[in-house]
Amino acid sequence: MIGSGGAESALRKAVKAKKKRTRSRFSIQTVNLLLSLLLPLGLLAVWQIAGMMGRLNPTLLPTPGLIVEEFVALTMSGELFYHLSVSSWRALLGFLLGGGIGLAAGLWVGFSYRAERLIDPSLQMLRTLPHLAVAPLFILWFGFDESSKILLIAKGAFFPLYVNTFLGIRSVDSKLFDVARVLQFSRWQMITKLVLPASLPNVLLGVRLSIGVAWLGLVVAEMMGSSSGIGFLINDARYLMITSVVFVGIIIFAVVGKLTDSLVKLLEKRLLRWQDSYKGEGVS
Incomplete structure (x- = not known):
């Protein structure tokens, strides 16, 4: 007992x-x-x-109350949801296209020194081109339809994932490759069981940066030539001097960008549970 x-x-x-x-x-x-x-x-x-x-001056800087009233009016009319859905679809397609190619290119260049010498200098030069500089060319080449907008977004989403994937592979400890050769890993096993897990922190950082740049590219694409989307809503309100609508569009971009970044951070937290790194608890 x-x-x-x-x-x-x-x-x-x-x-x-x-x-x-x-x-x-x-x-x-x-x-x-x-x-x-x-x-x-x-x-x-x-x-x-x-x-x-x-x-x-309410025309230059409306109060938060007026911005909330405009947000409610746009929501009740369905206009805000329509423009947001169009923008979200464009950003998603552009990110998947540019980010997917960037991930593949980063893997290729990261594994091959010859590929690095062949294409990395050119890609690094293209990476410095601002969206505003190439947007008129994209519109001239691909017209005002969805192709030019999605490709412009993809152009921005490509480089963060490419650079971070490349750096992630090159930062893998070379001793791990010796272990893989001893275990007689195939190239596919080396990629899936060794390189990708070790470079995953860099790749996920690239995903976060790529999503952020995709939203920036979306703003440029929709403000340069579009008849729908949050960027168009902002540009149209700017011409009509409806500053409260401009603020609504800016806040929508900020909130949606923060939500997508938080989702990737949550995914990063789940996938990197094995990582033992400093979290900042020691400093207040």
Whole structure:
């Protein structure tokens, strides 16, 4: 009976310790959330108060209240959802096209020194070309239809994944390749079981950067020549001097970009559980 009582007591202590760790983790997450909201909410409050006091020109800088009203109106009319769905589809196609080719090119160049000498200098030169410089050429070559927009987005999405995949492969410890040769891995086994897992942090970083650049390319593509999309909505509102709609479009781009980045970070966290790296807990 004593042994049974001791086991029950230890079990209760373990349950209490687990609940305490859960509460501690929840409180830390709550504090982090409040800290992240403190600055933007404070800025919004100052902005709204300054606008209500007449210190801001509503044509140049509408108050957050007016922007919310415009957002509700665009949402209720269905216009915002339509433009957002068009933009999201373009960004997805451009990212899949450019990112997929960038991943394949990074693998090829990363494994082959000859391929690096052959195409990497040219690709590095093309990487420095800004979207605004090549957008008129894309429109001239491919017209005003979807092809020019998707290809312009793909052009931006290509390079982050290419560069990070290439660097990820070249940063793999050479001793691992010696182990693979001893185990008589085939080239496919070497890629899937050795190189890709070791270079995955760089590849996922490339995915995050590639998605961000895809959204930037989307803005340029839709503002240069388009009749739909969030970029078109912003450009049309700019011509009509409806600044509140411009702010709605900008906020939509920021929110959707943040959500996609958070999804990739969540995927990164799940795929890289094995990684033991510094998380920043030691500095407040």
